[in-house]
Amino acid sequence: MVVRGVEPVVLDLGRLENLAESGYYNPYSMFDWPDVIEPDLPWMSESLTTLAGTPMWDELSREQQVALTRFEAINFFSLNIHGIRELMSEVVMRIHERTYAGVSEFLHHFIGEENEHMWFFAQFCLRYGGKLYPAQPALKAGSVDHLSPVARELIVFARILIFEEIVDYYNAHMATDASLPAIAREINRVHHQDESRHVAFGRMIFTNLLGQVAERDAGEVPVIAEYLESYLQYSIATLYNPQAYRDAGIADALGVRRRALAHPVRRAAHDEVLKRTRKFLSRAGVGREVIK
């Protein structure tokens, strides 16, 4: 693929590359996978489930609550896997292109680490949940085809960054949640550790490409801000998987999903998850306040 109309991306990535090298580990041998997980433990922090803080959570039996943490953990890890599949394919198609030649060294670390993350998420899902949830249905028609080439490049890396920042909110919390099984805590901890580098890189490349967009046509910035806000909302909604509700024995899964997404406590929780990312976007000049 040839990226036209985009200047070469030049970033100082020496520190991140050194950290990637010094922190390198073998994911295939570092985890201690138990044969089974303790039957009464939640797999996801209860406060991070999609019904937390609502009457719908209180109405569940304890068995259903624990089941929901388990199926939402499988959903969360499945979303990670599908998100990694998407971002890896985008990055693989760009590495060593002229625009990205200067950052290819870091992109090699990035692709390698993401592949390893995908492996340990899939291990957890398949060993203990017996399945992955499928990717969300996608519309092939592009929703950014009307944007300039450089803005489309920005959107590719913005989607990666937003996905990683949202996931990291959950990982950071669960890395230290003593109520979880050790293996769940450990996967979240290791992912959180690697993602701090990926988020740092993501913010740098986002800033570079946004600068190129603004220089070419500042009028495109509010359009991008609108897309990014929609993408934030979309990403949050993917955590509310009706199939996870059904698997946990919850009736009227679609109605529960609709009510939960609109519940004021959940809306406040979404704002908390997105706070750091929204602050970054606003500081960069592409926050939701610039949408026309």
Added chain:
Amino acid sequence: MSVEPMQAVREFIVGRNPQLGELSEELDLIDSRAIDSLAFVEFIFLLEELTGQAIDPEDLDLDDFRTLRTLQLRFFTKEAAW
């Protein structure tokens, strides 16, 4: 949900695209980006809730989603091909 199904479909689309105002039966919802890839999943869930039927993501025909008329024909007529 007790709203008339096609009214709920209209409200979903206009709610996300207030600039559209009155929705024409023949507006191409995909080409006009009234339903884009970020809205599509929510739209599928809405249709599933309104029809009470699961929609197989592996078996989607984009043309069924192009206009209000095709949506009505595909999902809300007695002859709807489930």
